[in-house]
Amino acid sequence: MSSSFMLCAIREVYESGSAGFVSGLLSSVENYINLQCRDLDSVHCDALRFTLQHCTAASLNLQWTSIPEEELESILPLFTHVSRLSVDRWLLLKMFHCCSVSDVQQEAASVLLSILQHKLDLSCRSAMDLTTNTDSEPLHLTADDCRATSRVIQRAHSDTKTQLILQDCEIHTAGMDELFPVLHSVQLW
Structure with missing residues (x-):
């Protein structure tokens, strides 16, 4: 799945507020969250945090991704839900x-x-x-x-x-x- 589509998908799931949608989305992409080459703003970071809070053992691709430092500090503790990371x-x-x-x-x-x-x-x-x-x-x-x-x-x-x-x-x-x-x-x- 392209990173732009994945970013839109996790944002929609976040805005729905349904944790059940997270597992459905991730099972359809084999637990692979591709956010490669994206510039994440605060809403995108909220969506990523929501996704990570409601998943287990996801692979996360953040290569060439821009994340504001203040947002990164609150994302790092959620890496307990990540099994593989690409940066x-x-x-x-x-x-x-x-x-x-x-x-x-x-x-x-x-x-x-x-x-x-x-x-x-x-x-x-x-x-x-x-x-x-x-x-x-x-x-x-x-x-x-x-x-x-x-x-x-x-x-x-x-x-x-x-x-x-x-x-x-x-x-x-x-x-x-x-x-x-x-x-x-x-x-x-």
């Missing part, structure tokens, strides 16, 4: 920053790592959008980006090593200092 590196970084903002988001960090199967891909490969003219410039990770990434890994309290894919990323000394405390619990790529 590009820019949205993944936004999620890291949201998860590292407060202790309230600690569980969200753990869930995020789990649904990403402990694979945090910040490489150029995760940024390729074949629908646009994309170049493969390196991602410049700031000290704040590295601090947020480190906090997500620390807050997950997992025995599973996290794959941290930094291919095509540039990190300065201050950023490496932020990542140093989690190097024992990651596998760098």
